[in-house]
Amino acid sequence: MTSLPPRRSLLAALVLGGLVTSASRAQAPSSESPPSPPRSTTATRRFALFVGNNEGGEGTRPLLYAADDARRMHDVLVRLGGTAPADAMLLVDQPADDVLTALGELERRARDARGRGERTTLFFYFSGHAKDGALRLGATKLSLESVKARLAQGPTDMRVAVFDACRSGALTRTKGVRRAPAFEVESDTTRAAKGLVILTSSASDEDSQESDQIGASYFSYHLASGLLGSADQSGDGRVSLSEAYAYAYERTVASTADSAAGPQHPTFSFDLAGNGDLVLTDVLRRREGLRLPAEAPVGTYFLIDRRGVVVAELTKADAERVIALPAGTYTVKRRLADRLRVGAVQIIEGQVTTLDERALSNARFSDDPVKGTGLSTTYTRHWSLSATGQYQAVFDAPPSAGGLFPSAPMVGGEGTVHNFFGRGFAWSFDVQYGWASASVFTPRLGSALGYRYGLLNVGTSLLYEWNQEGAWVPFVGARVGLSLMSREFDDPGFARQGFTTMSPGVVLGLKLRIGRSFGLVGRGRVHYLLYNVDETRSLGYAELGLLLSYEFRD
Numbered sequence: 087m088t089s090l091p092p093r094r095s096l097l098a099a100l101v102l103g104g105l106v107t108s109a110s111r112a113q114a115p116s117s118e119s120p121p122s123p124p125r126s127t128t129a130t131r132r133f134a135l136f137v138g139n140n141e142g143g144e145g146t147r148p149l150l151y152a153a154d155d156a157r158r159m160h161d162v163l164v165r166l167g168g169t170a171p172a173d174a175m176l177l178v179d180q181p182a183d184d185v186l187t188a189l190g191e192l193e194r195r196a197r198d199a200r201g202r203g204e205r206t207t208l209f210f211y212f213s214g215h216a217k218d219g220a221l222r223l224g225a226t227k228l229s230l231e232s233v234k235a236r237l238a239q240g241p242t243d244m245r246v247a248v249f250d251a252c253r254s255g256a257l258t259r260t261k262g263v264r265r266a267p268a269f270e271v272e273s274d275t276t277r278a279a280k281g282l283v284i285l286t287s288s289a290s291d292e293d294s295q296e297s298d299q300i301g302a303s304y305f306s307y308h309l310a311s312g313l314l315g316s317a318d319q320s321g322d323g324r325v326s327l328s329e330a331y332a333y334a335y336e337r338t339v340a341s342t343a344d345s346a347a348g349p350q351h352p353t354f355s356f357d358l359a360g361n362g363d364l365v366l367t368d369v370l371r372r373r374e375g376l377r378l379p380a381e382a383p384v385g386t387y388f389l390i391d392r393r394g395v396v397v398a399e400l401t402k403a404d405a406e407r408v409i410a411l412p413a414g415t416y417t418v419k420r421r422l423a424d425r426l427r428v429g430a431v432q433i434i435e436g437q438v439t440t441l442d443e444r445a446l447s448n449a450r451f452s453d454d455p456v457k458g459t460g461l462s463t464t465y466t467r468h469w470s471l472s473a474t475g476q477y478q479a480v481f482d483a484p485p486s487a488g489g490l491f492p493s494a495p496m497v498g499g500e501g502t503v504h505n506f507f508g509r510g511f512a513w514s515f516d517v518q519y520g521w522a523s524a525s526v527f528t529p530r531l532g533s534a535l536g537y538r539y540g541l542l543n544v545g546t547s548l549l550y551e552w553n554q555e556g557a558w559v560p561f562v563g564a565r566v567g568l569s570l571m572s573r574e575f576d577d578p579g580f581a582r583q584g585f586t587t588m589s590p591g592v593v594l595g596l597k598l599r600i601g602r603s604f605g606l607v608g609r610g611r612v613h614y615l616l617y618n619v620d621e622t623r624s625l626g627y628a629e630l631g632l633l634l635s636y637e638f639r640d
Contacts, residue, residue: 131199132169133192133242134209136160136176137185140508142215142222148508150467151296153178155213155250155306162313163209166367166410182226189236197241206242207364213306216251238282244364246327250287250294250306283356283364285309285331287338295342295350301395301509305352308337315369315409316400323370323408330366337399367410375410376418376433377440378402383420383427390417393556408438418446425450469638472500472607476631478520478541480615482623485524490617490625491571492539496520500633504551512549512561517542524573536576543569547593559597559605566590567613589613589627597635607633 138156140149160176163169173195175188189210196206210233215222219230237245287294287305296303302310309330311317317325317333335352342350369375376389382402389398391414398409413435420427429446433439476496483489498518506513520541525534545567552560572584591613597605608631615625 130168130207131196131204132167132173132207132209133196134160134163134167134169134174134211135185135188135192136163136174136211137180137214137223138176138178138212139180139214139223141179141224142217143225143227145217146215146222149214149296150505150509151302152213152215152250154301154509155296155303155310156211158302158310159211159213159248159306162310162367165412166313166369166372167209168368169209179224182221182223182228185223185228193241200241200243207244207246208237208240208242209366210237210245210247211250212248213250213303216249221249221251234284237284240282242281244281244283246283246285246364246366248285248306248309250303283327284354285334286353288350289353295345297341304341304350305334305338308341309334311337311398311400313367314398314411315367315375315407316398318369318407321405321407323368324365325367325369327364327366369408369410372410373438374413374433374436375408375438376416376431377438378407378409379440380404380406382441382443385420385422388419388421390419392416420446467503467505470502470504470605470635471638472502472633472635474498474500474516474518474631474633476518476609476629478543478627478629481626481628485526486534488527490623491615491627492522492524493627494520494522494539494541496541496543496629496631498543500635502549502635504554504637507548510551510554512551512563514547514549515545516547517544519543535580537573537580538576540572540574541569543567549593551597557599559599561593561595561597563593564590565593565611565613569615585617585619587616589615603637605633605635605637607631607635609633 136156136159138153140152142149156176156178160174164171164174173192175192177184177188192208196208199206212221216230220227221230221233233247237247287303294303294305300307312330312333313325315323315325317329319329319332331352331354335354338352339349342348378387378400384402384404386399386401388396389400389409389411391397397411397416400407400409411433413433416431416433418429418431418441426449427443427446428449431439431441431445474497476498477493478496479493480489480491482491485492496518497520498516500514500516502512502514504512518541520543522539523536524539525536527534545565547563547565549561549563567589568586569589570584570586572582574582591611593609593611595607595609597607599605609629611629611631613627613629615627617623617625
């Protein structure tokens with residue numbers, strides 16, 4: 087097996103392309119619904135295991151996008167890579183034992199398939215933390231050397247392993263932890279690992295970086311984009327292993343060149359015997375996606391889905407290109423020196439839609455539907471502030487009938503940091519003040535005594551938000567509040583009274599986005615309240631509120 091240093095990684099992909107004999111090639115289509123081009127008749131049973139884990143256990147901080155990277159790669163390889171859904175396993179935030187169990191099951195199936203005379207391939211993908219020579223999966227570990235040895239001795243004809251893991255950074259969130267040994271998969275010359283190819287996201291002395299702007303790690307994002315067709319330099323509708331690596335290498339270096347952690351150089355190691363370039367995805371066989379005809383202007387095109395996430399980017403030259411996107415509505419954006427060209431395109435299931443340049447319109451940079459490089463910031467860790475108005479209803483009789491606390495209107499404010507513990511998880515702090523006038527019957531006077539009621543309530547909530555990219559954002563969570571209640575009587579002969587208590591509760595709400603930054607939120611909370619001064623009462627209260635929020639985004 088040959089190991090290559092970072093500066094020669096791109097050359098490695100080209101060398102690999104020269105070492106192997108390319109399979110039969112076909113020309114790209116030129117019609118709306120192109121006929122399937124001829125493909126090799128050699129049957130290959132493909133197995134795949136995708137592992138994504140945002141947690142790395144002690145000494146690490148959670149990642150935001152490792153699990154999503156695994157989901158994205160799983161979707162691409164199942165849709166376009168010839169892997170049957172039953173032969174593709176996706177493990178998200180699962181421990182090491184589950185990974186080994188899944189790998190063992192795929193190996194068992196591969197042995198059975200080879201026993202029937204089928205050619206077999208195994209694709210192994212990992213995105214997450216690595217430290218001290220081990221993949222970190224939550225509180226569990228998986229030795230990197232054991233994984234390499236397992237893959238080297240695997241029962242399939244071809245094994246492809248992709249590791250997207252390394253150490254931490256600052257401006258862009260980097261993977262792994264500080265002061266950890268470098269994570270680089272190198273060729274092992276002591277083992278004859280026939281048919282093993284290993285890709286890593288960075289060199290041994292570099293950080294592998296994930297970015298809030300793209301909602302993914304740089305390497306996995308560009309690798310997935312390349313597999314959709316962006317890496318198809320030959321124009322035959324297929325993306326080979328060497329094409330995919332060359333594309334991901336080039337884009338990853340360019341994307342990270344100006345990052346705080348420095349440029350990131352993916353690496354490539356291989357030990358191949360026999361002939362035939364490994365085709366990872368077949369774009370044309372799917373017969374679904376977006377076609378950029380030869381006459382379409384040259385440049386870089388960004389394809390953005392309804393969530394505002396850039397699902398693919400393509401640098402087009404003079405030749406026709408096809409991107410295998412699933413059915414749906416997409417925004418197409420092409421950046422010029424002084425303006426943008428922006429438009430919408432509808433991809434219909436089972437059809438290849440041709441992009442019409444006339445459907446794009448000019449837009450100013452300030453009107454960019456997706457800022458910066460055209461990549462989503464929906465999932466960034468960011469703050470929001472809200473003004474709140476709500477009504478607290480106490481589950482008790484009114485004070486005039488023996489109740490302890492009156493119901494009251496409340497006003498206040500709230501601050502929330504979104505995606506703090508991971509995508510969708512928000513942490514909020516709130517403070518409200520309420521007031522009411524009430525009366526209580528006093529035996530001393532033999533009549534009702536009026537008083538002014540005041541309530542100061544501070545609390546913190548842990549929330550989970552769904553559909554952050556949509557207009558409607560539901561959320562649910564738990565809250566702990568501290569209530570400071572007081573009452574001042576109209577009769578000066580009665581002293582001011584106060585009571586303080588902690589109260590746990592649950593939160594349920596729905597946010598309606600108004601433009602990019604503003605939102606209108608309807609929220610309900612239910613809390614338990616224990617009174618234990620002169621008697622013990624288990625009470626509770628419900629709060630119905632309306633919030634006007636403003637999100638601070640880059």
